[in-house]
Amino acid sequence: MSTNTHTKTLATNRKARHDFFIEETIEAGIELTGTEVKSFRQGKINLKESYGMVENSEVFIHGMHVSPYEQGNIYNVDPLRKRKLLLHKREIRKLVGYITQKGYSLVPLSAYLKNGKVKIDLAIAKGKKLYDKREDIAKKDAERRIQRHLSEKY
Template identity: 45%
Template sequence: MAKERGEKVVATNRRARHDYTIESTYEAGIVLSGTEVKSLRQGRASLVDGYAFVDAGEAWLDAVHIPEYTEGTWNNHAPRRKRKLLLHKQEIVKIGQKTKEGGFTIVPLKIYFSDGRAKVEIAVAKGKREYDKRQTLRERTATREAQAAMSARKHLGE
């Protein structure tokens, strides 16, 4: 079988960008069992309630739902278990200091395969207040309307 190339996105957490202000992002490997990898390859995962944390110098991903592999046997994995994240020590220390600072949390943004290896993109983020969310929506709407007006004007001139 040929080696996989490129990036194949399995699941994204679109809600995270709405609820949080992203400070910085990191790519981390995930320690998975065989049936979890097979389930991910089928494109089945949910990051909705997922979060990450640093404990005793190790990074962990929790509450991410990877459903049981349908063709699996009695040794199938638990759908919502803690999974270890593979990061460099300096990154773990930096992330841990940020979260201890207060107000910051670690949220998963997407799970994907990069050259055949399962990866997760995590972000150090700060929660948005309700008025921040409304402001972001207002800015996005204004930008979209401006683009539409410029596009319409461009088409009229032709």
């Protein structure tokens, strides 16, 4: 087995980093049907409104939209169905420990292909308050102004 890992990002949830403080990330596999894999490979997925939940010691992702495959006809499934994430038991126990604490949630950050397999980057995150978001925007503005000012001088 080679040490090179070939990854291709299919979708990212940019809103997640804006709305949440990311504590930790975990890479998880995802259980898909045949036509869903083809849609994934075409990049026809949306992670914007999705979230993870632990149910009966299994982790599921809810709200992830996978567009139906055009040539799939009768084999296509519901685009918004819940999908099982593939994790080790110790990782699931760790997630349960975080989620039971107040304010933590499971948020998918990105979906990608890694050596031909579909993976989800799952984050343990805590929701931001409105003033936290304003503070981040102010910091980015200040950085932009500083960079603009420095580039004008040189």
